[in-house]
Amino acid sequence: MFSDVDAAALYDVLNPWDPDGWDGDRFYDELVRGADSVLDVGCGTGAMLHWAREHGHGGRLVGLDPDVASLDRARRRGDIEWVEGRAVDAPGGAGFALATMTGHAFQCLVTDEELRASLPAVRAALRPGGRFAFETRHPQARAWEQWNPSNAGDVDAGGRALRVWHEVESVLDGVVTFRETTAEPDGTVLRVDRDSLRFLDVAALDGFLAEAGFEVEARYGDWNRGPITATSREIVTIARRR
Numbered sequence: 001m002f003s004d005v006d007a008a009a010l011y012d013v014l015n016p017w018d019p020d021g022w023d024g025d026r027f028y029d030e031l032v033r034g035a036d037s038v039l040d041v042g043c044g045t046g047a048m049l050h051w052a053r054e055h056g057h058g059g060r061l062v063g064l065d066p067d068v069a070s071l072d073r074a075r076r077r078g079d080i081e082w083v084e085g086r087a088v089d090a091p092g093g094a095g096f097a098l099a100t101m102t103g104h105a106f107q108c109l110v111t112d113e114e115l116r117a118s119l120p121a122v123r124a125a126l127r128p129g130g131r132f133a134f135e136t137r138h139p140q141a142r143a144w145e146q147w148n149p150s151n152a153g154d155v156d157a158g159g160r161a162l163r164v165w166h167e168v169e170s171v172l173d174g175v176v177t178f179r180e181t182t183a184e185p186d187g188t189v190l191r192v193d194r195d196s197l198r199f200l201d202v203a204a205l206d207g208f209l210a211e212a213g214f215e216v217e218a219r220y221g222d223w224n225r226g227p228i229t230a231t232s233r234e235i236v237t238i239a240r241r242r
């Protein structure tokens with residue numbers, strides 16, 4: 001009733017890439033423009049790299065994602081390399097100047113095992129001194145408490161009216177498991193996706209980074225490069241390959 005192709009298109013409606021209007025997108029856009037080669041891990045529909053190419057980035061741009069429908073949308077631009085795979089499949093020895101995980105894609109690395117396999121793979125895709133930029137929601141802000149049906153949103157997906165809401169199933173050891181429901185405006189359910197996201201605190205995150213051979217070059221609590229405070233909702237990290 002609502003295919004993977006439809007879901008990928010809806011993602012772009014809900015999450016348009018707009019460095020001119022959104023601080024988080026501008027943060028990454030500046031890093032991408034300053035790097036001669038970029039690997040976007042968990043690139044989804046590829047909007048960040050599309051924007052970069054469209055706005056004059058002339059270097060190597062590679063998007064990596066396990067979701068076939070999202071990659072198919074990404075492939076609408078043929079002047080960027082698109083690779084099907086997870087972070088653990090990042091191309092070793094490729095010498096990228098920058099790797100990114102935007103849109104909280106980092107939180108898709110749920111288990112310790114996946115973090116321990118993925119971070120060294122991303123590191124190996126970078127040149128010595130290369131940077132890995134990503135953000136993860138700060139657990140102190142308990143973002144998942146907003147993920148409930150009372151916050152359902154009405155969406156116009158290219159002329160089709162939809163209603164989208166979230167419901168949390170469990171919060172266990174820093175892993176939040178939830179369902180996303182896409183429905184007709186009257187509530188008729190079209191599709192339910194179930195997902196889990198990891199919420200790491202700063203100390204645990206830095207432990208995984210150090211173990212994988214990264215040092216933290218910069219750490220912010222918001223998209224304007226402010227420090228982490230007791231009310232920060234994000235942990236924004238620029239890590240450097242040692």
Ligand SMILES: C[S@@+](CC[C@H](N)C(=O)[O-])C[C@H]1O[C@@H](n2cnc3c(N)ncnc32)[C@H](O)[C@@H]1O
Nearest residue numbers: 041042043044065066067086087102103105108
């Ligand atoms: C919320 S989307 C973010 C997409 C895009 N980066 C953005 O900023 O809009 C998370 C993406 O991470 C991808 N993903 C899930 N598990 C992954 C993994 N282990 N390694 C890399 N990407 C993964 C998903 O397929 C999805 O496209």
